[in-house]
Amino acid sequence: xxxxxxxxxxxxxxxxxxxxxxxxxxxxxxxxxxxxxxxxxxxxxxxxxxxxxxxxxxxxxxxxxxxxxxxxxxxxxxxxxxxxxxxxxxxxxxxxxxxxxxxxxxxxxxxxxxxxxxxxxxxxxxxxxxxxxxxxxxxxxxxxxxxxxxxxxxxxxxxxxxxxxxxxxxxxxxxxxxxxxxxxxxxxxxxxxxxxxxxxxxxxxxxxxxxxxxxxxxxxxxxxxxxxxxxxxxxxxxxxxxxxxxxxxxxxxxx
Numbered sequence: 001x002x003x004x005x006x007x008x009x010x011x012x013x014x015x016x017x018x019x020x021x022x023x024x025x026x027x028x029x030x031x032x033x034x035x036x037x038x039x040x041x042x043x044x045x046x047x048x049x050x051x052x053x054x055x056x057x058x059x060x061x062x063x064x065x066x067x068x069x070x071x072x073x074x075x076x077x078x079x080x081x082x083x084x085x086x087x088x089x090x091x092x093x094x095x096x097x098x099x100x101x102x103x104x105x106x107x108x109x110x111x112x113x114x115x116x117x118x119x120x121x122x123x124x125x126x127x128x129x130x131x132x133x134x135x136x137x138x139x140x141x142x143x144x145x146x147x148x149x150x151x152x153x154x155x156x157x158x159x160x161x162x163x164x165x166x167x168x169x170x171x172x173x174x175x176x177x178x179x180x181x182x183x184x185x186x187x188x189x190x191x192x193x194x195x196x197x198x199x200x201x202x203x204x205x206x207x208x209x210x211x212x213x214x215x216x217x218x219x220x221x222x223x224x225x226x227x228x229x230x231x232x233x234x235x236x237x238x239x240x241x242x243x244x245x246x247x248x249x250x251x252x253x254x255x
Contacts, residue, residue: 152189
Protein backbone atom coordinates (compact mmCIF):
# COMPACT_ATOMS: atom_id res chain seq x y z
CA UNK A 1 0.00 0.00 0.00
CA UNK A 2 1.67 3.16 -1.18
CA UNK A 3 1.65 6.30 0.94
CA UNK A 4 1.95 8.96 -1.79
CA UNK A 5 -1.20 9.58 -3.82
CA UNK A 6 -1.55 10.77 -7.40
CA UNK A 7 -3.66 13.82 -8.21
CA UNK A 8 -6.53 11.62 -9.35
CA UNK A 9 -6.34 9.55 -6.18
CA UNK A 10 -6.32 12.70 -4.05
CA UNK A 11 -9.45 13.92 -5.84
CA UNK A 12 -11.16 10.58 -5.22
CA UNK A 13 -10.19 10.57 -1.54
CA UNK A 14 -11.42 14.15 -1.20
CA UNK A 15 -14.81 13.17 -2.66
CA UNK A 16 -15.12 10.29 -0.22
CA UNK A 17 -14.08 12.54 2.66
CA UNK A 18 -16.73 15.10 1.74
CA UNK A 19 -19.39 12.40 1.93
CA UNK A 20 -18.04 11.09 5.23
CA UNK A 21 -18.13 14.60 6.67
CA UNK A 22 -21.71 15.21 5.52
CA UNK A 23 -22.90 11.91 6.97
CA UNK A 24 -21.15 12.62 10.26
CA UNK A 25 -22.72 16.07 10.46
CA UNK A 26 -26.14 14.51 9.85
CA UNK A 27 -25.58 12.09 12.73
CA UNK A 28 -24.43 14.92 14.98
CA UNK A 29 -27.57 16.89 14.14
CA UNK A 30 -29.76 13.81 14.73
CA UNK A 31 -28.29 12.80 18.09
CA UNK A 32 -30.70 13.71 20.86
CA UNK A 33 -31.99 12.38 24.15
CA UNK A 34 -34.18 9.31 23.61
CA UNK A 35 -32.92 8.11 20.24
CA UNK A 36 -31.39 4.64 20.22
CA UNK A 37 -27.86 4.12 19.01
CA UNK A 38 -29.26 1.53 16.60
CA UNK A 39 -31.51 4.15 15.03
CA UNK A 40 -28.54 6.48 14.71
CA UNK A 41 -26.62 3.76 12.91
CA UNK A 42 -29.57 3.18 10.58
CA UNK A 43 -29.67 6.90 9.82
CA UNK A 44 -25.99 6.70 8.95
CA UNK A 45 -26.63 3.70 6.72
CA UNK A 46 -29.37 5.53 4.84
CA UNK A 47 -27.35 8.71 4.44
CA UNK A 48 -24.29 6.86 3.15
CA UNK A 49 -26.47 5.12 0.56
CA UNK A 50 -28.10 8.43 -0.39
CA UNK A 51 -24.69 9.73 -1.46
CA UNK A 52 -23.97 6.58 -3.46
CA UNK A 53 -21.24 5.45 -1.09
CA UNK A 54 -20.69 2.33 1.01
CA UNK A 55 -19.88 1.95 4.67
CA UNK A 56 -16.26 0.91 5.09
CA UNK A 57 -17.15 -0.36 8.57
CA UNK A 58 -19.91 -2.77 7.60
CA UNK A 59 -18.64 -6.35 7.32
CA UNK A 60 -15.09 -5.17 8.14
CA UNK A 61 -13.18 -8.24 9.22
CA UNK A 62 -10.64 -8.43 12.03
CA UNK A 63 -9.57 -11.97 12.69
CA UNK A 64 -12.71 -14.03 13.19
CA UNK A 65 -14.84 -10.97 13.98
CA UNK A 66 -17.00 -9.21 11.39
CA UNK A 67 -18.28 -5.73 12.23
CA UNK A 68 -22.11 -5.73 11.99
CA UNK A 69 -22.89 -1.99 11.93
CA UNK A 70 -22.55 0.78 9.35
CA UNK A 71 -21.05 3.37 11.69
CA UNK A 72 -19.29 3.27 15.04
CA UNK A 73 -21.31 4.77 17.89
CA UNK A 74 -19.59 4.74 21.27
CA UNK A 75 -21.20 6.02 24.47
CA UNK A 76 -19.44 7.41 27.55
CA UNK A 77 -16.80 4.84 28.59
CA UNK A 78 -16.87 3.23 25.13
CA UNK A 79 -13.75 4.44 23.34
CA UNK A 80 -14.21 3.29 19.75
CA UNK A 81 -15.98 0.68 17.61
CA UNK A 82 -19.24 0.78 19.52
CA UNK A 83 -22.11 -1.08 17.85
CA UNK A 84 -25.51 0.59 17.70
CA UNK A 85 -28.07 -1.14 19.92
CA UNK A 86 -31.85 -0.93 19.90
CA UNK A 87 -31.83 -1.10 23.72
CA UNK A 88 -29.29 1.69 24.20
CA UNK A 89 -31.02 5.06 24.21
CA UNK A 90 -29.10 8.31 24.35
CA UNK A 91 -29.55 10.04 27.70
CA UNK A 92 -29.07 13.55 29.00
CA UNK A 93 -25.47 13.90 30.18
CA UNK A 94 -24.05 11.29 27.80
CA UNK A 95 -21.13 11.88 25.51
CA UNK A 96 -21.45 10.12 22.16
CA UNK A 97 -18.57 9.35 19.81
CA UNK A 98 -19.70 9.12 16.19
CA UNK A 99 -17.27 7.61 13.69
CA UNK A 100 -18.11 7.51 9.98
CA UNK A 101 -15.87 5.83 7.43
CA UNK A 102 -17.10 5.46 3.85
CA UNK A 103 -15.86 4.11 0.55
CA UNK A 104 -16.75 6.02 -2.60
CA UNK A 105 -15.44 5.08 -6.04
CA UNK A 106 -12.96 2.79 -4.35
CA UNK A 107 -11.41 5.30 -1.93
CA UNK A 108 -11.85 5.95 1.78
CA UNK A 109 -13.02 8.96 3.78
CA UNK A 110 -12.80 8.76 7.57
CA UNK A 111 -13.82 11.12 10.39
CA UNK A 112 -15.14 11.12 13.94
CA UNK A 113 -16.44 13.48 16.58
CA UNK A 114 -17.55 13.22 20.21
CA UNK A 115 -20.52 15.33 21.23
CA UNK A 116 -22.26 16.11 24.51
CA UNK A 117 -25.99 15.50 24.93
CA UNK A 118 -27.85 17.98 27.09
CA UNK A 119 -26.15 19.06 30.30
CA UNK A 120 -22.86 17.30 30.97
CA UNK A 121 -20.31 17.44 33.74
CA UNK A 122 -17.81 20.29 33.19
CA UNK A 123 -15.01 17.70 33.32
CA UNK A 124 -16.52 16.08 30.25
CA UNK A 125 -16.86 19.40 28.47
CA UNK A 126 -13.16 19.98 29.10
CA UNK A 127 -12.31 16.46 27.91
CA UNK A 128 -14.10 17.06 24.62
CA UNK A 129 -12.57 20.49 24.11
CA UNK A 130 -9.08 19.28 24.95
CA UNK A 131 -9.30 16.22 22.71
CA UNK A 132 -10.45 18.36 19.80
CA UNK A 133 -7.64 20.84 20.45
CA UNK A 134 -5.15 17.94 20.52
CA UNK A 135 -6.41 16.87 17.10
CA UNK A 136 -5.86 20.37 15.70
CA UNK A 137 -2.36 20.49 17.17
CA UNK A 138 -1.57 17.16 15.52
CA UNK A 139 -2.96 18.35 12.20
CA UNK A 140 -0.80 21.48 12.35
CA UNK A 141 2.27 19.22 12.30
CA UNK A 142 1.10 17.23 9.25
CA UNK A 143 3.53 19.10 7.01
CA UNK A 144 5.98 17.96 4.36
CA UNK A 145 9.41 17.54 5.92
CA UNK A 146 8.06 16.68 9.34
CA UNK A 147 7.81 13.12 10.58
CA UNK A 148 4.95 11.11 12.03
CA UNK A 149 6.49 11.51 15.47
CA UNK A 150 5.98 15.28 15.23
CA UNK A 151 2.22 14.73 14.94
CA UNK A 152 2.29 12.20 17.76
CA UNK A 153 4.34 14.41 20.05
CA UNK A 154 2.14 17.46 19.44
CA UNK A 155 -0.87 15.49 20.67
CA UNK A 156 0.94 13.93 23.62
CA UNK A 157 2.60 17.18 24.72
CA UNK A 158 -0.76 18.93 24.88
CA UNK A 159 -2.68 16.11 26.57
CA UNK A 160 -0.17 14.68 29.05
CA UNK A 161 0.06 17.70 31.40
CA UNK A 162 -3.72 17.66 31.77
CA UNK A 163 -3.67 14.24 33.40
CA UNK A 164 -5.75 12.38 30.84
CA UNK A 165 -5.04 8.86 29.63
CA UNK A 166 -3.83 8.61 26.03
CA UNK A 167 -5.10 5.41 24.42
CA UNK A 168 -2.15 3.45 23.04
CA UNK A 169 -3.97 0.42 21.65
CA UNK A 170 -5.41 2.30 18.66
CA UNK A 171 -3.68 4.75 16.35
CA UNK A 172 -4.28 6.99 13.36
CA UNK A 173 -3.37 5.71 9.92
CA UNK A 174 -2.93 6.34 6.25
CA UNK A 175 -6.01 6.51 4.05
CA UNK A 176 -6.38 5.20 0.51
CA UNK A 177 -8.24 2.27 -1.01
CA UNK A 178 -8.54 0.56 2.37
CA UNK A 179 -9.43 1.89 5.78
CA UNK A 180 -6.16 1.27 7.61
CA UNK A 181 -3.02 1.91 5.58
CA UNK A 182 0.51 2.97 6.43
CA UNK A 183 1.83 4.98 8.09
CA UNK A 184 0.47 4.31 11.56
CA UNK A 185 0.09 7.51 13.58
CA UNK A 186 0.23 6.99 17.37
CA UNK A 187 -1.06 9.71 19.67
CA UNK A 188 2.21 9.64 21.59
CA UNK A 189 5.83 9.74 20.48
CA UNK A 190 9.04 11.67 20.00
CA UNK A 191 9.59 14.56 17.62
CA UNK A 192 11.74 13.83 14.61
CA UNK A 193 11.00 10.10 14.60
CA UNK A 194 8.94 7.86 12.36
CA UNK A 195 8.21 8.01 8.62
CA UNK A 196 8.93 11.23 6.74
CA UNK A 197 5.83 13.17 5.69
CA UNK A 198 5.62 13.99 1.99
CA UNK A 199 3.13 15.85 -0.20
CA UNK A 200 0.35 13.55 -1.36
CA UNK A 201 0.00 11.60 1.87
CA UNK A 202 -3.58 11.26 3.17
CA UNK A 203 -3.62 10.71 6.92
CA UNK A 204 -6.39 9.97 9.41
CA UNK A 205 -5.31 11.66 12.63
CA UNK A 206 -7.44 10.61 15.60
CA UNK A 207 -6.64 11.19 19.27
CA UNK A 208 -8.58 8.93 21.64
CA UNK A 209 -8.33 10.36 25.12
CA UNK A 210 -9.66 8.92 28.39
CA UNK A 211 -10.69 10.93 31.43
CA UNK A 212 -8.87 8.38 33.59
CA UNK A 213 -6.48 5.52 32.85
CA UNK A 214 -5.29 4.79 29.29
CA UNK A 215 -6.00 1.09 29.80
CA UNK A 216 -8.76 -0.57 27.80
CA UNK A 217 -10.73 -3.79 27.57
CA UNK A 218 -13.17 -5.25 25.05
CA UNK A 219 -16.82 -6.09 25.47
CA UNK A 220 -18.12 -9.55 24.64
CA UNK A 221 -19.11 -8.41 21.14
CA UNK A 222 -15.40 -8.52 20.30
CA UNK A 223 -15.42 -4.96 18.94
CA UNK A 224 -16.41 -2.34 21.47
CA UNK A 225 -13.35 -1.02 23.28
CA UNK A 226 -14.09 0.50 26.69
CA UNK A 227 -11.99 2.14 29.37
CA UNK A 228 -10.77 -0.33 31.97
CA UNK A 229 -11.75 2.03 34.79
CA UNK A 230 -15.16 2.88 33.25
CA UNK A 231 -14.25 6.55 32.93
CA UNK A 232 -15.51 8.42 29.83
CA UNK A 233 -13.48 8.72 26.64
CA UNK A 234 -13.43 11.18 23.72
CA UNK A 235 -12.47 10.65 20.08
CA UNK A 236 -11.96 13.20 17.30
CA UNK A 237 -10.71 12.44 13.80
CA UNK A 238 -10.07 14.16 10.49
CA UNK A 239 -8.59 12.91 7.24
CA UNK A 240 -5.82 15.33 6.30
CA UNK A 241 -3.79 15.82 3.13
CA UNK A 242 -0.10 16.65 3.39
CA UNK A 243 0.67 19.34 0.79
CA UNK A 244 3.60 21.55 -0.20
CA UNK A 245 2.17 24.12 2.22
CA UNK A 246 -0.43 24.02 4.98
CA UNK A 247 -2.18 20.75 5.87
CA UNK A 248 -5.58 20.41 4.19
CA UNK A 249 -8.47 18.94 6.18
CA UNK A 250 -10.45 16.85 3.70
CA UNK A 251 -13.29 16.02 6.11
CA UNK A 252 -14.18 19.59 7.01
CA UNK A 253 -17.85 20.30 6.30
CA UNK A 254 -18.16 22.98 3.64
CA UNK A 255 -20.43 25.93 4.45
